[in-house]
Amino acid sequence: MSHTHKRSLRRWLKGLFLRHVHRMITCKEFEDFVLSYLDDELSTKQKSVFEWHLRLCRECREYLAAYERTREITRAISALPNDAVLEEVPEDLIKAILDAREH
Numbered sequence: 001m002s003h004t005h006k007r008s009l010r011r012w013l014k015g016l017f018l019r020h021v022h023r024m025i026t027c028k029e030f031e032d033f034v035l036s037y038l039d040d041e042l043s044t045k046q047k048s049v050f051e052w053h054l055r056l057c058r059e060c061r062e063y064l065a066a067y068e069r070t071r072e073i074t075r076a077i078s079a080l081p082n083d084a085v086l087e088e089v090p091e092d093l094i095k096a097i098l099d100a101r102e103h
Helices: 003-018 029-039 044-055 058-078 091-099
Strands: none
Touching: 029 044, 029 058, 044 058, 058 091
């Protein structure tokens, strides 16, 4: 079994467990609310539940940190002049980021 498959299985099993914990959301629900959390759009109760999950779930803390880093990189690239050429960054990466920014 691959490392990725084992991690997915652990996450799925943890989701089953967390579903039965009072005031808990699953990792999938956590992912659905990340953007709203970062944009401070959750109600006080939703934020509390979100942060409770964050305290208990290492994978979601890592996911949130990666999501925040991605947003920072995207903002930095967006701030560059449109004609700026970044020779050290692969062109396919730049294209993927710019495509994502348009959606």
